[in-house]
Amino acid sequence: MFADIWLVTNKDLRIEWRSRVTLSQVAPFALTVLVLFGFALDANPEVLTAATSGLFWLTVLFVAVVAVQRSTAIETADGARRALLLAGIEPSSVFVGKALAIAVQILGVEVLMVGGVLLFYDATVESLPLLLATCAVATLAIAASGTLLGALVAGVRARETVLPILLLPLLAPVLIAASRAFDDALGVLAVDGWAWLGLLAGFGIVNALLGMLAYGPLLEET
Amino acid sequence: MSIVALRDAVVLLGRFPALSGVDLEVDAAEVVLLQGPNGAGKSTLLRFCAGLLRPHSGSAVVLGHDLRESRPAVRRSVGLLGHDTALYDDLTVTENLQFLARASRIEIEAVGSALNRLGVSARLHDVVVGQLSAGQRRRVALAGVALRRPELWLLDEPHAGLDQGGRDLVDGLVADAAADGATVLVASHELDRTLELATRRVTVVGGTITTDVVDAASVTDPPVQSKQES
Amino acid sequence: MSADAVNTGSRTTRLLGAAVLIGVLALILLGFFGAPEDDEQRDAVRMIFVHLPSAFGIYAAMATTAVGSVMWLWKRSRWWDIVAHSSAEIGVIFCGLTLFTGSVWGRPTWNTYWDWGDVRLVTTLILFLMLVGYLALRSAGGDENAMATRAAVVGLLAAVNVPIINRSVEWWSNRTLHQKSSLTDGNLEDLTLFTLFVGIVVWALFFVWAMIHRFRIGWLEHQLRDIDLETALIQRRAEAATESSGEESR
Numbered sequence: 001m002f003a004d005i006w007l008v009t010n011k012d013l014r015i016e017w018r019s020r021v022t023l024s025q026v027a028p029f030a031l032t033v034l035v036l037f038g039f040a041l042d043a044n045p046e047v048l049t050a051a052t053s054g055l056f057w058l059t060v061l062f063v064a065v066v067a068v069q070r071s072t073a074i075e076t077a078d079g080a081r082r083a084l085l086l087a088g089i090e091p092s093s094v095f096v097g098k099a100l101a102i103a104v105q106i107l108g109v110e111v112l113m114v115g116g117v118l119l120f121y122d123a124t125v126e127s128l129p130l131l132l133a134t135c136a137v138a139t140l141a142i143a144a145s146g147t148l149l150g151a152l153v154a155g156v157r158a159r160e161t162v163l164p165i166l167l168l169p170l171l172a173p174v175l176i177a178a179s180r181a182f183d184d185a186l187g188v189l190a191v192d193g194w195a196w197l198g199l200l201a202g203f204g205i206v207n208a209l210l211g212m213l214a215y216g217p218l219l220e221e222t
Numbered sequence: 223m224s225i226v227a228l229r230d231a232v233v234l235l236g237r238f239p240a241l242s243g244v245d246l247e248v249d250a251a252e253v254v255l256l257q258g259p260n261g262a263g264k265s266t267l268l269r270f271c272a273g274l275l276r277p278h279s280g281s282a283v284v285l286g287h288d289l290r291e292s293r294p295a296v297r298r299s300v301g302l303l304g305h306d307t308a309l310y311d312d313l314t315v316t317e318n319l320q321f322l323a324r325a326s327r328i329e330i331e332a333v334g335s336a337l338n339r340l341g342v343s344a345r346l347h348d349v350v351v352g353q354l355s356a357g358q359r360r361r362v363a364l365a366g367v368a369l370r371r372p373e374l375w376l377l378d379e380p381h382a383g384l385d386q387g388g389r390d391l392v393d394g395l396v397a398d399a400a401a402d403g404a405t406v407l408v409a410s411h412e413l414d415r416t417l418e419l420a421t422r423r424v425t426v427v428g429g430t431i432t433t434d435v436v437d438a439a440s441v442t443d444p445p446v447q448s449k450q451e452s
Numbered sequence: 453m454s455a456d457a458v459n460t461g462s463r464t465t466r467l468l469g470a471a472v473l474i475g476v477l478a479l480i481l482l483g484f485f486g487a488p489e490d491d492e493q494r495d496a497v498r499m500i501f502v503h504l505p506s507a508f509g510i511y512a513a514m515a516t517t518a519v520g521s522v523m524w525l526w527k528r529s530r531w532w533d534i535v536a537h538s539s540a541e542i543g544v545i546f547c548g549l550t551l552f553t554g555s556v557w558g559r560p561t562w563n564t565y566w567d568w569g570d571v572r573l574v575t576t577l578i579l580f581l582m583l584v585g586y587l588a589l590r591s592a593g594g595d596e597n598a599m600a601t602r603a604a605v606v607g608l609l610a611a612v613n614v615p616i617i618n619r620s621v622e623w624w625s626n627r628t629l630h631q632k633s634s635l636t637d638g639n640l641e642d643l644t645l646f647t648l649f650v651g652i653v654v655w656a657l658f659f660v661w662a663m664i665h666r667f668r669i670g671w672l673e674h675q676l677r678d679i680d681l682e683t684a685l686i687q688r689r690a691e692a693a694t695e696s697s698g699e700e701s702r
Contacts, residue, residue, distance in 0.1 A: 087298075
């Protein structure tokens with residue numbers, strides 16, 4: 001099981017490393033969005049500070065949509081899904097493997113974005129552990145839901161548009177919870193960030209379990 | 223025991239009955255040539271036997287597994303070469319096959335010999351698949367099938383896009399597989415070539431089988447009894 | 453096909469429909485003239501006779517869709533697949549009604565059409581978006597079985613996430629304008645409570661009535677596809693009979 005997961009994660013990350021889609025296109029996209037948000041709100045620095053967490057995680061959601069689309073395209077191009085099915089890897093292992101690969105890529109973009117936020121938005125980190133934990137847990141939750149929906153829309157004709165319609169509302173709790181936890185970590189709001197982290201973890205676990213169960217039937221329908 | 227046993231099998235692609243009722247029995251070590259016009263359902267028949275499609279009606283047992291319930295078990299023991307090569311463009315030839323080997327629980331050493339068998343030269347091993355020519359790519363895909371040493375080979379136009387040497391390699395591969403006791407289903411337009419290998423010719427038209435001829439000429443030691451000749 | 457066969461109505465639905473009509477009339481009479489106005493909310497309180505039953509309707513519809521989704525994934529039962537699809541569509545109507553009546557009621561009561569601080573309103577909005585996504589997916593077309601599986605997973609995702617969404621919005625807003633619980637408040641007048649009860653019963657009847665009709669439409673569509681399939685099979689086999697080579701490729 002763990003060997004299979006690592007096999008899939010390793011494969012997806014290697015493909016990403018070769019094609020550098022995330023690195024050369026998604027990361028610049030994320031930074032551009034952050035900068036544009038800055039322009040839009042800069043007239044009032046207080047608003048910018050108050051909105052930092054929300055903007056950060058909203059941008060992450062956009063990045064996630066792109067990353068999931070890319071991850072789905074890897075398997076749909078040239079019938080590679082068929083090879084996965086024929087090889088007989090447990091679908092749940094494929095699910096976890098692909099989700100981890102997406103998570104690693106999103107985390108990479110987040111590191112850049114944290115730098116951008118500190119630089120452009122004049123944010124300060126009050127609690128580094130909370131910041132890191134939020135990034136890790138929220139990203140895993142996003143990757144799990146994204147991987148599931150990515151497989152779900154893989155055979156749909158208008159999958160580029162259907163994916164965000166399904167994924168973004170589903171991730172609303174992540175946007176809320178991760179933003180609040182960040183508010184605490186950046187010292188913007190006096191809230192209990194760790195409690196929010198618990199909620200994020202709950203969301204992640206529930207959707208990852210559903211993903212592991214549903215991935216097989218979805219893979220079968222192609 | 224029959225390797226493939228289909229009775230009035232109907233398979234839908236969306237709402238289109240790609241297979242409209244197929245009756246087919248194939249025994250071990252047979253080499254069956256599937257012929258028929260474009261859109262007859264040959265490719266669907268191969269994908270169906272690979273356990274990739276669900277039967278809509280009728281009964282279908284492949285390698286002793288019912289295709290209604292245990293398609294995963296079928297998939298593990300077949301090798302399918304489709305129209306697409308099912309390779310990752312951004313991985314090298316070796317990486318692609320090593321991934322397949324690991325995923326299929328086959329020892330990694332088999333990769334090198336499979337590539338040799340298909341005449342993929344060593345200088346191509348570390349080339350990204352996206353940069354290969356169509357013929358080279360097809361050879362790598364065939365190596366991916368050979369690697370699995372499947373009990374049932376399902377080859378869809380295996381000669382397409384290959385040069386003379388490649389075609390000979392395919393024929394050799396099929397002959398060896400049959401000699402090892404594996405069963406082979408080949409869909410091909412290259413009648414002159416595949417005829418020599420085939421022990422049986424099956425014509426598919428309109429998603430069903432119209433003629434089924436055991437090729438007496440190429441059957442030397444008959445493991446195959448004469449079947450419904452029409 | 454006879455006109456009878458394509459009709460989704462029946463004795464039961466006609467009776468149900470009549471009951472819903474009479475019920476709505478009774479609700480209007482009771483709601484506008486029977487129930488007294490509220491001390492604080494004045495006439496605006498009457499909105500609750502539509503608002504609360506609609507909100508209950510969402511949960512009933514979501515639950516039905518969730519059950520239907522599980523049954524499709526488990527038994528591959530077309531019957532349950534159509535049930536899931538039908539109730540999701542009706543759920544969208546209930547969702548829309550809840551949001552509309554909620555914001556209209558909010559205007560005189562909270563002095564705003566929309567309040568991001570209200571947990572149930574925001575939760576309902578997210579649910580509404582998810583249901584819209586569900587229907588968008590359903591309308592994308594393609595293989596019937598594949599679509600049923602996809603939709604079932606989305607239906608389950610939505611249902612499973614309702615408590616999480618609710619909790620997150622609750623913490624996020626940290627202030628609920630919503631009445632704690634309209635039913636157990638105790639200071640509702642008897643007639644108000646009775647009217648509310650009538651509203652819930654009428655909406656429940658409407659749900660059943662709409663479900664039966666929508667389900668029958670779905671079932672007829674399914675049968676139509678079966679008939680189409682029969683024709684397609686005959687045509688496909690005819691290709692074999694003529695055995696003409698060089699057919700259009702598929």
